Amino acid sequence: MTDIGSAARASSGTDTAYILRQVRLGSGLVLMFYVFTHLVNHAFGLWSLEVLEQVREVFVGFWRPLPATIVLYGALVLHVLAAMHAIISRESMMGTTWQERLQLALGLLTPYLISDHILGTRMVHELFGVNDSYYSVLLTLWVFKPSAALTQVAALLVIWAHGCIGLHLWLRFKESYRRHIAYWYGLALLVPVLSIAGFVAAGVDIVRLSTDPGWMRQTIGAINFPLQADIDWVLATMRDVGYGYICFVVFIFVARQARISVRKARRGVTVQYHDGREVMVAPGTSILDASRQSGIPHASVCGGRGRCSTCRVRIGDGLDALPPPSEAELKVLERVGAAPNVRLACQTRPTEKVEVTPLLAPRQVSVQDAGARAAYAQGQERDIVVLFADIRGFTQISEQRLPYDVVFILNRYFAEMGAAIEASGGRIDKFIGDGIMALFGVDDNLSDGARHAIAAAKAMADNLEKLNDSLENDLDEPLRIGIGLHGGPAIVGELGYRKTRGVTAVGDTVNTASRLEALTKDFAVQLVLSTEVATAAGLDLSSYPIEEVSIRGREESLPVHLVKDASGLPG
Ligand code: FES
Incomplete structure (x- = not known):
């Protein structure tokens, strides 16, 4: 089995697709900042x-000096080239989200829509010395060629939407973005609305002023419009650039199709899925694209950008023959604590037959699943301590009361017990009827977990006493609880369905803790804890009697401490 760490060290560390994605992101951010300042203007x-016009002076003062011009136009060229490369290298659009498809369509329209604007402003300024002030642009768009004003508004919306979708796809994995998403949406809406409103208001002013011949004479003189021959040249150039761009886009799609056809004609590679399905793809096709091409649902929250980890697959046969992961893939795999035989499907391009098992079900995956989850979320054996507690005789208590009273008492009880568990460093796993299951040591180790669990049992006993005092008038007799504690190996992982998914534990340790809780009734004590927990906690509980108990499903008896009143525990 290939060790991912050593494989990555062996890899060159360069990942062209990753670098190009970073180029596209960086250049897109520069362009988005430019568009933002332009729209604010x-x-x-x-x-x-x-x-x-005064604000434009500031805007131009920032963006027109040579360094800013190089950065801006460099970003534009790089962004277009990186995007075209992404189109050519993409195997299939299947599996992409509607936002990604919309972003692509808007992105393809953008150069076509802005080329006229660039030629009509910056280029005529540089070539013919035209003063491309707002007066010049607004006169052209609102007085000389009003239909162009609509094209500009459309261009503004297309570019802004393209950029906003790109930002959203990039930021959606970041917790701080998700927390403030309403503000981001507000900003995304406010900027174009105010921008169009300003553009229209200024256009109305210009149309009104243009009825004054004196003002027109003076303004046109200040603009220094080019000669008719130059205007004709500019218009012809605009048309040629438009046609040239359309040809360029057609060429890109033809090139993409040709590349796919050539690859398909080569010897195929088989990707075999865990359910026996086999897909034949061209060598170098990613596993994610193999799934997409054959219509096999495959989680891919980031759309194949190698950032979310939701496409990860466990590799069976063929692991050794896979190209090693890039540094970027390795980082994501390490972040989610992936086993050595787990790879990102979107980044892994088999050249030999490979057997794969997707690890996340596509319909259950959300942005929250993307990479940020703890390593154990996908399933790990860990040494933990499990606590079970329930109220003695609660069935009788509930039978004598109105439903409202039962819910009230239970919620008070859960609040006190929950606070005790959480304050002691535990994780409430679930409430089952009047029972509670809690885990300790999931995020640290058995010894800490054991100490925290014993502290929780003590705090629960203390809180119960306070609760009984405050419910004195509502209860015929005080609530009594039984607590069971046991520690050892358990399978920890995120289980459940949709919103009910959460980290929980299964296995013998959990069952044993539950049995110990049940034994509190037989021994008439508040707490039964295995001596393993006391030893792991490093606490001397020799003052509490020890019993050997037999647990269903265990061959050997289990030594346990019997604790009459957990509030007297040390710590
Ligand atoms: S699809 Fe997101 S990492 Fe592969």
Whole structure:
């Protein structure tokens, strides 16, 4: 079996697809910042034409110097090239989300829509010395060629939406973004609304001013419009650039299809799934693309960008023949504590037959599943301590009361017990009727877990006493509880369905803890804990009697401490 760490060290560490994704992200951020400042500038049209123009001076002062120009236009070229590369190298659009498809469509439209704007402003300024102020642009768009104003509004919306979707797809894995998503949505809506409102308000002003011949003469003179021949050249160039871009996009899609056809013609590679299905793909196709091409549902929250880990698969036969993971893939695998035979399906491109088992069910996966979960979430054997508790004779108590009273008492009880468990470092696993199951040591170790569990039992006893005092008038007799504690290996993992999924534990340790809780009735004590827990906690509980008990399902008897009143425990 290949060791991922050594395999990665053996790898060159370069991952072209990863680098190109970073280039696309970095250049996209530069462009988005430019668009943001541009749209904010438009919004000042709501104030007045003069203020709009003054803010433009600041905008131009920031973006026109040579270094900023290189960064901006460099980002534009890199972004388009990296996006085209992504299109060519993508095997299939199956499995992509609607946001990704919309972002792609809007992105393809963007260069076509903005080329006229760039030629009509920056280029004519550089080539013919035209003063490309707002007066010049607004006169052209609102007075000389009003239909172009609509195209500009459409371009503004397309570019902004493309950028916002890109930002969302990038940030959705970050907790702070998800927490403040309402503010982000608000900003995404506010910016274009104010921008269009400013653009329209300024356009209305320009149309009104254009009825004054004196103002028109003076403004056109200040703009320094180019000669008719130059205007014709600019218009022809705009048309040629538009056609050229359409040809470029067609070429990209033809090239993509040609690449796929050539790869398919080569000797195929078999990807075999855990349920026996086999898919034949071209060598170098990722496992995720193999699933997509054959319509096999496969989780991929980040869309195959190698960031979310939800596409991960366990590799059976063929692991040794796989190319080693890149540094980027390795980082994600380490973050989720993946076993050595687990790989990201979107980053793994088999060249020989390989057997795979997707680890996350596609319909249950959400953004929250993406990478951030603890390593044990996907299943790990860990040494933990399990606590079970329930109320003695609660069935009789509930039979004599109204449902409202039962719920009230139970909720008070759960609040006190829950607080005791959490304050002691435990994790409430579930409430079952009047019972409680809690885990200790899941995030640390058995010894800490044992100490925390004993402290929790003591705190539960203390809190129960206070609860009984406060419910004195509601109860015929005080509530009594039984607590069972046992520690050892258990399978810890995230189990359940949709919203009910959560970290829990299964196995012999859990069953034994539950049996010990049941034994509190037989021994008429508040707590029964295995001596293993006391030893792991490093506590001397020799003052508490020891009994050998037999537990159903265990061959050997289990020594346990019997604790009449857990509030007297040390610690
Ligand atoms: S799809 Fe997100 S890491 Fe593979």
